[in-house]
Amino acid sequence: MDFRNILSDIEKTDPEVFERLSPRRTVLKSFGAKVAVAALPLAIASLFRKAYGKTTTAVTDALNNALELEYMEFNFYHIANNITTVGLIPTADQPGFLTIEAHEKGHINFLKTTITALGATPFKPNYYTDATSTPPYVPKAFDFRASGNPAYAPIFDHVFDDYTTFLVAAQTFEDTHIRAVLGQMPGWAGLPVFAQAQQLLATEGRHAAFVRLIRRNRNAPEQPMPWVSNNIPPLSAVPTSNAILQPFYNGEENTHQGSTAIDQLPGINGTIPSVSASAAFDEPMSQTMVMSLLAPFINP
Amino acid sequence: MNILGSPGLGEKGSDNISIPSRRRFLQLAGGIAGAGLVLSACHQRTGPTDIYVGSGDTALLNFLYVLEQMEADFFTKAVTGAYIGISQLEYLALVDMRDQEIAHREYLQGLLGKDAITAIVTNFSGVNFADRTSVLTNASVMEDIVSAGYNAAAGRFQDQSFPQSFCKIASVEGRHASYFRDALSHNNFADSTVVDVNGLSQAPAPSVVLTTAQQFLTTRFDSSNLPN
Numbered sequence: 001m002d003f004r005n006i007l008s009d010i011e012k013t014d015p016e017v018f019e020r021l022s023p024r025r026t027v028l029k030s031f032g033a034k035v036a037v038a039a040l041p042l043a044i045a046s047l048f049r050k051a052y053g054k055t056t057t058a059v060t061d062a063l064n065n066a067l068e069l070e071y072m073e074f075n076f077y078h079i080a081n082n083i084t085t086v087g088l089i090p091t092a093d094q095p096g097f098l099t100i101e102a103h104e105k106g107h108i109n110f111l112k113t114t115i116t117a118l119g120a121t122p123f124k125p126n127y128y129t130d131a132t133s134t135p136p137y138v139p140k141a142f143d144f145r146a147s148g149n150p151a152y153a154p155i156f157d158h159v160f161d162d163y164t165t166f167l168v169a170a171q172t173f174e175d176t177h178i179r180a181v182l183g184q185m186p187g188w189a190g191l192p193v194f195a196q197a198q199q200l201l202a203t204e205g206r207h208a209a210f211v212r213l214i215r216r217n218r219n220a221p222e223q224p225m226p227w228v229s230n231n232i233p234p235l236s237a238v239p240t241s242n243a244i245l246q247p248f249y250n251g252e253e254n255t256h257q258g259s260t261a262i263d264q265l266p267g268i269n270g271t272i273p274s275v276s277a278s279a280a281f282d283e284p285m286s287q288t289m290v291m292s293l294l295a296p297f298i299n300p
Numbered sequence: 301m302n303i304l305g306s307p308g309l310g311e312k313g314s315d316n317i318s319i320p321s322r323r324r325f326l327q328l329a330g331g332i333a334g335a336g337l338v339l340s341a342c343h344q345r346t347g348p349t350d351i352y353v354g355s356g357d358t359a360l361l362n363f364l365y366v367l368e369q370m371e372a373d374f375f376t377k378a379v380t381g382a383y384i385g386i387s388q389l390e391y392l393a394l395v396d397m398r399d400q401e402i403a404h405r406e407y408l409q410g411l412l413g414k415d416a417i418t419a420i421v422t423n424f425s426g427v428n429f430a431d432r433t434s435v436l437t438n439a440s441v442m443e444d445i446v447s448a449g450y451n452a453a454a455g456r457f458q459d460q461s462f463p464q465s466f467c468k469i470a471s472v473e474g475r476h477a478s479y480f481r482d483a484l485s486h487n488n489f490a491d492s493t494v495v496d497v498n499g500l501s502q503a504p505a506p507s508v509v510l511t512t513a514q515q516f517l518t519t520r521f522d523s524s525n526l527p528n
């Protein structure tokens with residue numbers, strides 16, 4: 001383990017790492033030489049904890065949960081873009097989904113580096129070391145058809161051979177991903193990772209809008225806008241989809257932020273319409289709820 | 301087009317800008333230290349009519365308030381004089397975004413209370429509201445600026461309750477920015493000028509964002525104590 005290599009790796013995702021660790025960069029550069037080799041891991045961990053603020057297991061557990069969701073999304077798009085039958089994604093939309101896949105891979109790298117820097121072990125999906133895996137592609141870890149779940153399976157069975165179904169899944173995953181990260185933000189309050197997580201969120205907002213706009217232009221029945229209107233889930237041709245996907249969106253209809261009733265604030269004609277008061281803010285979801293809703297897609 | 305400097309400007313870029321100004325601040329502060337005038341002396345007003353945005357959290361809130369006033373006014377004008385040949389979806393999108401940005405603006409004004417700056421004057425002389433490309437292009441530039449603005453502010457608040465509510469807006473501003481970029485050029489919702497190799501959306505210093513937003517604003521600001 002070369003300490004300087006670790007630092008230079010971290011610097012790629014956190015250009016301020018040297019400043020965080022010490023205002024005197026030269027001290028760090030000679031750090032390895034001055035500390036006895038046996039004491040090095042301990043010294044490094046303590047150095048990072050100091051630099052990145054008070055780190056508790058809760059902080060890194062929350063980052064690992066975010067990492068798990070990134071693995072899920074990366075694998076979803078990687079299969080759709082590269083593995084599945086040719087023709088799932090129309091040529092016109094392919095560049096966008098390749099961009100999303102690249103971003104999710106970037107998120108995995110960013111989170112792994114950050115979690116390591118905080119002295120914790122990055123999450124690995126089940127089957128990470130399986131022979132078919134070339135991480136972050138870990139195909140056995142996920143079942144995007146949800147074939148083991150009788151409620152989900154009818155909706156997602158054709159996720160990789162029917163574009164409409166794929167888009168319903170993509171929208172659900174993107175919107176839920178935003179809610180999941182929002183649910184973890186309070187745990188990162190005051191830490192440098194908070195602002196970085198928000199930068200990640202802003203990117204996920206771009207992804208969600210891209211998928212929603214495609215669905216809108218393909219005449220999806222609920223006519224989605226790029227933002228979440230009230231708590232309306234994506235509708236598929238499967239009659240049960242409304243009930244099954246509703247829990248992913250419950251709570252999004254919230255029109256209160258703290259003690260402020262957004263729909264009572266002055267708007268263009270009277271007060272702000274409740275649909276806009278709600279859409280103007282995405283809403284958090286607890287890790288417990290997120291993981292219970294996504295469980296049918298994750299292989300034990 | 302990269303609206304906020306080189307790709308991946310991020311932290312390094314903000315350092316390039318903020319460190320000299322921080323040094324200048326320290327020199328100024330040092331020069332009058334002991335006179336008991338440190339804070340007031342640091343209001344380096346750049347012009348007699350500039351609006352002072354305050355310091356600390358107040359400055360950050362006013363900074364976001366400026367951005368939301370800018371957006372709300374833009375979309376209000378865009379809806380009122382909707383361009384020729386506007387599609388139903390594009391019209392609905394402009395109306396939705398107008399109402400959402402007004403919601404953000406009024407929310408920020410409420411948080412600021414008596415510390416809110418006065419209403420600002422926008423300058424959309426470079427926008428042809430009768431022309432689709434002009435409206436969408438300028439809206440796209442503006443949404444990228446505002447998305448960057450929320451990311452710029454995120455790590456700089458003292459009171460952590462503020463960024464906890466603003467992160468719920470940050471993802472929505474990302475949705476807005478995505479919409480206009482895609483409407484102009486499909487699949488171009490998040491190119492490398494606004495999202496870095498780690499998939500993180502840009503987060504320049506607040507002063508950089510404000511300077512970039514100035515192209516749409518007549519009002520000038522004294523942001524000398526805006527956290528940077």
